[in-house]
Amino acid sequence: MEIYVYTPELVNIGMVDTYQSFIWNDRYAKPGDFELFTPVTQDLLDWMIKDYYLSIPESNYTMIVEEREIKTDTEEGPIIRVAGRSLESILDRRIIWAQTSISGNLQNGVKKLITENLISPSDASRAIPNFQFKDSTDPAITNLTYEAQYTGDNLLEVIEKICEEKKIGFRVWIDENNIMQFELYAGTDRSYNQETNPYIIFSPEYENLINSSFVEKYDEEKNIALVAGEGQNEQRITRTVGSGTGLERKELYVDARDLRQEEGEAAQTYYNKLDTRGKEKLNDSKVIKEFDAECVTDEQFIYGEDFFLGDIVQVENEYGIGACARITEFITSDERDELKRYPTFEIIEEES
Numbered sequence: 001m002e003i004y005v006y007t008p009e010l011v012n013i014g015m016v017d018t019y020q021s022f023i024w025n026d027r028y029a030k031p032g033d034f035e036l037f038t039p040v041t042q043d044l045l046d047w048m049i050k051d052y053y054l055s056i057p058e059s060n061y062t063m064i065v066e067e068r069e070i071k072t073d074t075e076e077g078p079i080i081r082v083a084g085r086s087l088e089s090i091l092d093r094r095i096i097w098a099q100t101s102i103s104g105n106l107q108n109g110v111k112k113l114i115t116e117n118l119i120s121p122s123d124a125s126r127a128i129p130n131f132q133f134k135d136s137t138d139p140a141i142t143n144l145t146y147e148a149q150y151t152g153d154n155l156l157e158v159i160e161k162i163c164e165e166k167k168i169g170f171r172v173w174i175d176e177n178n179i180m181q182f183e184l185y186a187g188t189d190r191s192y193n194q195e196t197n198p199y200i201i202f203s204p205e206y207e208n209l210i211n212s213s214f215v216e217k218y219d220e221e222k223n224i225a226l227v228a229g230e231g232q233n234e235q236r237i238t239r240t241v242g243s244g245t246g247l248e249r250k251e252l253y254v255d256a257r258d259l260r261q262e263e264g265e266a267a268q269t270y271y272n273k274l275d276t277r278g279k280e281k282l283n284d285s286k287v288i289k290e291f292d293a294e295c296v297t298d299e300q301f302i303y304g305e306d307f308f309l310g311d312i313v314q315v316e317n318e319y320g321i322g323a324c325a326r327i328t329e330f331i332t333s334d335e336r337d338e339l340k341r342y343p344t345f346e347i348i349e350e351e352s
Contacts (some may be wrong), residue, residue, distance in 0.1 A: 001334050003036070006053040006062075010178045014047055020079070021335040026061050028169040028187070028309045028328045030160050032086040034063045040070060040078040046083045057224060060304070060334055061086045064176060081149050087172035087180060090128065091156035096120050099127070099151040101262060103202075103269055106166065106182055107136060110159065112180060117155055119265070131180045140186035141168060147272030151281035161280050167326070187310025196335045200313040202295050212317040215323035221338050222252035225278035229270070233298040239271055241278030251286045254281045291315050291325050291345040303330055303341065310350040315345050 018036035026032045032056065038044065056062040057287040066084035073079055085092075085132040094117045102109030111133045118128050136142060144166055150158055163170055168186045175181055190200040202209045229237040244250060256277045261270040297303045307313060307327065315325045325345035333340045 001057060001332070001339065004055045005047045006055070008051050008053070009287065010053065010174065016044070016047075019254075019334075020076075022333070024056060024059060024063070024332040026059055026086070026330045027310055028326070029163040031092075031156070033060055033331075034082075034084060036080075036082040038080060039076070040080045044080055044082075044188040046202040048080065053087075056332070058304075059139070059330075060173065061171070062087060063087075073260070073274050077146070087174075088170060089156065090172065090180070091118070091155065091159055093128075093154060094126065094155040096150040096153045096155060096158065097121070097123075099149065099260075101149045101273070103147050103272070104145055105142070106162070109146050109148070110162065110184060111135070113155060113158065123136065128180075129197070130178065131182070134183040136184050138186055141184050143214040144168070146276065147269060148276045149273050151196055151258065161283070165283050185310065187326060189310060189312045190307060191312045193312075193315045193324055197307075200311065201315075202301075202313060202320045203316045205316075206300065207338055208296040209315070209317065210296070213292040214317065215290045215292070217288040220285050221287045222250045222282055224249055224251045225254050225282050226251065227254040227256050227274045227278040229259050229274045230261060237270075237274070239274040239278060241275050242282055252281060252285060253306055254278050289347040291323075291347055293316075294340060295342045297341050297343070303343070313345070314350060325326065 001017070003022065004012060005014045006012050011343065016036075016038070019036055021037045022034070023053065023281060024032070024034045048065055048068050051067060052065045063086050064084045064267035065082060066089075067082070069081040071079045071081070091114070096113060096117055100113060100116065114133055116122075117126065118311055119131055119133065121127055144231055146162060146166075155185055160168055163184070170182065170184050172180050172182050186199055190197045192199065223243040224240065227239045227241060229239070231237050254277060258271050259270070260276060261267070301307055309327055309330060312324050312326050315323065325347045327343045328346045331342055331344065
């Protein structure tokens with residue numbers, strides 16, 4: 001696999017194709033990452049520098065060098081380890097500087113957060129050059145709404161929470177003019193639950209699913225949130241979010257006193273912000289169901305051609321365990337010339 005190296009000005013300065021191991025992860029609703037192990041050379045010392053970029057032909061994502069480590073091994077000699085995250089991690093460099101409310105259209109709200117804290121902030125020193133917001137025209141994005149208020153929150157963490165709750169993804173890509181474009185997007189349903197798109201099935205029956213692992217974790221599940229906003233004692237405003245009864249009811253308390261009702265703001269708008277906070281906390285405490293598997297993805301169904309990050313596909317192992325599942329990650333691993341490429345699935349119970 002060939003790894004191309006670029007300066008922060010996006011000038012290609014070289015290519016790496018010899019290494020001990022290399023892992024590259026694309027992700028749907030959070031930054032991807034990479035890790036490279038290889039013998040030290042002068043070129044690598046010159047190229048693997050903070051904020052230099054890496055790309056591979058097998059992915060549409062670009063990584064940023066954020067970490068490097070040099071070790072001396074008595075048997076194999078000096079080894080360099082290089083790691084970093086994809087361009088989406090740029091959002092991690094900013095906080096939401098001033099108290100900011102978003103209400104109504106979700107895309108407009110996200111655009112406001114990114115514009116005011118990264119693209120065109122009031123303090124010009126916070127702006128990142130050559131960064132733009134690309135508006136989506138997909139109804140799966142444009143029809144979404146959101147109510148929230150933030151002050152001092154990490155920008156990346158906020159975008160991740162919004163996208164995770166709404167089951168959408170975000171990406172930053174470089175266009176032909178070397179402009180970084182931020183974009184919200186939604187995966188395509190390719191499961192048995194629809195009849196518009198060709199089905200994508202991963203199953204032993206199709207001889208494209210091997211070494212699978214099905215994980216279920218219920219220990220941290222919460223399904224009811226009592227959200228407490230502004231006010232004191234019995235005057236404090238509270239909201240209940242979620243559903244559950246009897247033994248199946250698992251409660252969570254959320255202190256949201258940092259959320260304030262702005263002057264002239266309708267009570268319902270403030271309630272919606274409290275509800276959003278409750279949903280975010282419940283989302284952090286949900287049932288975890290993942291279906292990891294090594295799949296054959298370069299023959300019948302090809303990543304980047306037949307299916308993409310965020311798509312919903314059909315998965316099933318040899319025991320009949322499976323469901324509709326979203327592709328949340330795609331891993332490319334090359335260790336000592338053994339190339340493996342496979343997705344990580346997140347099971348979608350309500351659509352199974």
